[in-house]
Amino acid sequence: MIKANRRTFLEATSLVAGAGLFSSFTKEGKLLPRYQPSGKGLKFSFKPYELQLTHTFTIASNSRTTTAVMLTQIEWEGVIGYGEASMPPYLGESHQTATKFLSSLDLLQFKDPFRLEEILEYVDAVMPGNCAAKASVDIALHDLVGKLLNQPWHRIWGYSAEKTPSTSYTIGMAKGDEVVSKTKEATSFKILKVKIGGGNDEEMIKSVRTVTNVPLCVDVNQGWKDRQEALDKAHWLKEQGVVFIEQPFDKHNFDDTAWLTQHSPLPIMADEALQRIGDLEKIHGVYSGINCKLMKCTGMREAHKIIEMARSLKMKTLMGCMTETSCAVSAAAQLSPIVDWADLDGNLLISNDVFEGMKVVEGKIVLSNLPGIGIRKKD
Numbered sequence: 001m002i003k004a005n006r007r008t009f010l011e012a013t014s015l016v017a018g019a020g021l022f023s024s025f026t027k028e029g030k031l032l033p034r035y036q037p038s039g040k041g042l043k044f045s046f047k048p049y050e051l052q053l054t055h056t057f058t059i060a061s062n063s064r065t066t067t068a069v070m071l072t073q074i075e076w077e078g079v080i081g082y083g084e085a086s087m088p089p090y091l092g093e094s095h096q097t098a099t100k101f102l103s104s105l106d107l108l109q110f111k112d113p114f115r116l117e118e119i120l121e122y123v124d125a126v127m128p129g130n131c132a133a134k135a136s137v138d139i140a141l142h143d144l145v146g147k148l149l150n151q152p153w154h155r156i157w158g159y160s161a162e163k164t165p166s167t168s169y170t171i172g173m174a175k176g177d178e179v180v181s182k183t184k185e186a187t188s189f190k191i192l193k194v195k196i197g198g199g200n201d202e203e204m205i206k207s208v209r210t211v212t213n214v215p216l217c218v219d220v221n222q223g224w225k226d227r228q229e230a231l232d233k234a235h236w237l238k239e240q241g242v243v244f245i246e247q248p249f250d251k252h253n254f255d256d257t258a259w260l261t262q263h264s265p266l267p268i269m270a271d272e273a274l275q276r277i278g279d280l281e282k283i284h285g286v287y288s289g290i291n292c293k294l295m296k297c298t299g300m301r302e303a304h305k306i307i308e309m310a311r312s313l314k315m316k317t318l319m320g321c322m323t324e325t326s327c328a329v330s331a332a333a334q335l336s337p338i339v340d341w342a343d344l345d346g347n348l349l350i351s352n353d354v355f356e357g358m359k360v361v362e363g364k365i366v367l368s369n370l371p372g373i374g375i376r377k378k379d
């Protein structure tokens with residue numbers, strides 16, 4: 001019986017041939033019998049993986065050459081959705097914490113992957129924190145559901161694929177000559193993100209400017225301390241062709257941030273100050289905009305809500321990422337057609353990607369037509 005159901009399902013939906021779950025019509029337009037699931041639950045699995053970074057990555061607070069990730073999958077009725085948790089050490093998650101969290105989940109109790117809200121509310125409530133681990137479940141579930149619908153999420157959400165922005169490429173903190181050589185490697189990008197806040201801001205910008213005239217954005221990673229000095233820098237950075245400043249002060253320093261936002265000639269974007277959707281209310285009026293990342297906000301479900309809400313509050317939006325494989329980056333890219341800026345270069349900073357998906361062509365994000373989050377496993 002189960003086998004017969006499964007065959008009917010595959011015939012009706014022609015998953016392999018590329019039709020969708022709801023395009024199950026005969027040539028005459030007659031609706032084929034709706035697929036009846038076998039009643040089996042969602043089969044969830046995960047495995048630790050370590051990303052090798054092509055350059056030592058240095059920001060205001062630390063330096064590293066690898067990133068721990070967790071690769072996940074959810075299988076249902078023979079269809080597999082892929083997910084990923086990226087866990088840079090400063091966020092407090094690790095292979096150990098993710099293993100503990102993911103092992104505690106019981107997804108077999110859910111028999112219908114389309115109940116995204118119910119399933120992901122359960123995942124979020126199991127224990128606090130663990131945002132990247134939660135995102136790895138969220139992404140896998142979205143990939144699965146998109147595959148069952150045979151549509152990528154940007155289409156399910158109603159976004160226009162051609163409206164994707166250019167992605168910035170990140171130049172980490174370094175000495176002047178190293179910055180020059182890194183910038184020379186990034187000539188195909190139409191916008192660069194420069195990490196500053198380490199005491200050599202001018203040297204960083206001037207070094208980049210010896211190579212290129214493309215617009216820049218800067219990420220201070222909470223590195224500035226003084227509001228007047230910050231405002232002077234904001235004016236100087238505007239003259240240097242910078243388009244926004246990300247997280248200038250400590251994430252708890254609302255007073256200086258609100259003052260800077262009020263006086264700055266450039267938009268001030270929140271990164272560390274915005275984790276979950278509840279933070280949006282706190283930072284509205286303090287920052288000009290937000291950097292939304294799947295690993296901070298538990299995945300695509302909440303990121304979609306955050307971006308839409310920020311837009312309705314007339315805040316600027318930036319879709320960002322960690323160092324990740326093409327899995328999580330392609331998931332984030334599904335939202336990129338509606339953001340002001342994108343910083344989705346995480347898969348370009350690693351040497352051992354296991355997926356292919358979203359591409360960057362002459363600096364611009366090009367979404368794949370593949371269903372779900374738009375990825376396939378590399379051979």
Ligand code: MG
Nearest residue numbers: 219246247271
């Ligand atoms: Mg940042």
